[in-house]
Amino acid sequence: MFALQSNNREGAQGARHFPNNCSILGRRSHRVRVLFRFAIIAVLISNGILSATARKRPSREPSPKKANIEAAARLQIFLDRANFSPGKLDGTYNEFTWKALGLYRQSRGEQPQLPPQKGKLKSNVAPDVTGLDLDRIGPVFVPYTVTDADLASVGPLPSSVAAQAKLKFLPYRDAADAIAEKFHSDVHLLEQLNSGKMKTIKPGDQLMVPNVEPFELTLVKKIKPDSEVALQAANEIEDQPDAQAGTPEEHRGATANVVIKIDTKANTLEVYEGEKLIAAYPVTVGSAQTVSPIGEWKVRRITKMATFRYDKEMLKHGQRSGNFYLLPPGPRNPVGVMWIALNKKGIGIHGTNSPDSIGHAASHGCIRLANWDVVRLATKIKPGDKVSIH
Numbered sequence: 001m002f003a004l005q006s007n008n009r010e011g012a013q014g015a016r017h018f019p020n021n022c023s024i025l026g027r028r029s030h031r032v033r034v035l036f037r038f039a040i041i042a043v044l045i046s047n048g049i050l051s052a053t054a055r056k057r058p059s060r061e062p063s064p065k066k067a068n069i070e071a072a073a074r075l076q077i078f079l080d081r082a083n084f085s086p087g088k089l090d091g092t093y094n095e096f097t098w099k100a101l102g103l104y105r106q107s108r109g110e111q112p113q114l115p116p117q118k119g120k121l122k123s124n125v126a127p128d129v130t131g132l133d134l135d136r137i138g139p140v141f142v143p144y145t146v147t148d149a150d151l152a153s154v155g156p157l158p159s160s161v162a163a164q165a166k167l168k169f170l171p172y173r174d175a176a177d178a179i180a181e182k183f184h185s186d187v188h189l190l191e192q193l194n195s196g197k198m199k200t201i202k203p204g205d206q207l208m209v210p211n212v213e214p215f216e217l218t219l220v221k222k223i224k225p226d227s228e229v230a231l232q233a234a235n236e237i238e239d240q241p242d243a244q245a246g247t248p249e250e251h252r253g254a255t256a257n258v259v260i261k262i263d264t265k266a267n268t269l270e271v272y273e274g275e276k277l278i279a280a281y282p283v284t285v286g287s288a289q290t291v292s293p294i295g296e297w298k299v300r301r302i303t304k305m306a307t308f309r310y311d312k313e314m315l316k317h318g319q320r321s322g323n324f325y326l327l328p329p330g331p332r333n334p335v336g337v338m339w340i341a342l343n344k345k346g347i348g349i350h351g352t353n354s355p356d357s358i359g360h361a362a363s364h365g366c367i368r369l370a371n372w373d374v375v376r377l378a379t380k381i382k383p384g385d386k387v388s389i390h
Contacts (some may be wrong), residue, residue: 068124069192072097073210074140075129079104080184080212081137083279085373087358089210090186093124096282096359099268101127107277141193141208146179148203153217154178157332161310161325170330170353175201181331181355182216183209184372215372220304220337223379258380260299260349260387262367264292267359269349269367271380281377282359284352284368292365297342297387302378305329306339306350331371338374342387349387350374 069091076086076097084104086097095118102112116125155171158164172178176198180187191198193208201207259272264285271279286292307329313321327333336351351371352358358370367389369377 069189070140071126072124073189074134074137075101075127075132077137077140077210077212078132078134083376085184085279085281085370085376087282087370087373088180088186088355089184089212090189091192093121093126095121098127099266099282100280101129103268103270103277103280107280137211139211142211143206144183144209146175146201146203146205146207149218150178150182151175151201151203153331161327164327165310165325167330168328170328170332172331178331179207179209181371182214184212184215184370185210186356215375217331217337220375223304223375258382258385260377260381260385262292262387262389264294264389269369269377271377279376279380281369281373284358284360284362286362286365292367292389293342293344293347294389297344297347297389299381299383299385299387300341300343301339301383302381303339303341305337306333306335308333308335308339310334335366336369336371336374338371338378340374340378340381349377 072093073089073091075093076089076091079086079097079100080089082104084100084107086094086100095115098115098121102115105112110131113128115121115127116123153169153171154173154175154177155169157171157173158167164170172181176187176190179185179198179201180190183190187198190207190209197205197207257274261270261272262268262283262285263270267283267285269281269283270277308327309324310327311321311324313323329337331337331351332353333351334353335348336353338351340349342348347366349367349369351374352368355370358368
């Protein structure tokens, strides 16, 4: 009886205390749920902030497009330095980059890789660069500070030939034109490297440019072998007999036994020392109306900063007329900064006023190179050297 009463009291006490225990547990459970919700919110806020920070913070890794441009430009610079020119540097694996690489490998006794079909070249297919020490290029793009001298040859350039003939010098069209030629570049590549800067270039500006040996217009007159700037239009000077072609002593900078071979189908000019291929450049050759003269020829003269006789009838139909203009020298003269006359009147190997046209547009029978390439070619040859056009 006593035990029963005791148990009943304990049960009653337990019954009295049970609601209090549930209340404590409920409060604890509520606090846990609240804390859990705060934790979730904190995580979400933290992730949102980190994501926003990640979006704002520039990535140190180059984008795939930028990496592809840099890789292609590295190869182009490597070939340009080796005197196997890909033409203008544009940061793509274009047709002339493939051709230059093939000729470079050929010069080393290696088997060139077959280039992709022309349609696939647009997909920017990378060639095999195994065995090429591309790392020796160092940085692909380097900073350059624009000088007053860079802009000294920039000025108004009228579009009409008649207006150009009234000038004393045919300058670069603008600062971007001058800087692009100095660094063997496509203007569009420089625009990608220097966003928003190319239209307002002034002395003191710092630009990123390809790491090539700059083309210095002011040094053209000092290049050997040479002749004085002709008073007469370079493409009008009469042929010289072989005895007056020049002697090796007069042209010590040139290599002996040099032969130039021009492939009119591949649009390439190759320079051989004996049997060894030592250099190659992309060229523009004649059109169907004014074909480049197939055959064996010789270098007659090398004239710097030439005056050019512009005769539309002669250029288009090969017939001389009395309606012509004498165009003054300058980098935007139709024959550029260098005229290498062959022993066929009116025909020469020369520079250009439009680097974009090399390898694509048809010339008026002559062989046209970029100014930076024709200057390098001129240092390797001399009057009397053989030229084979095939």
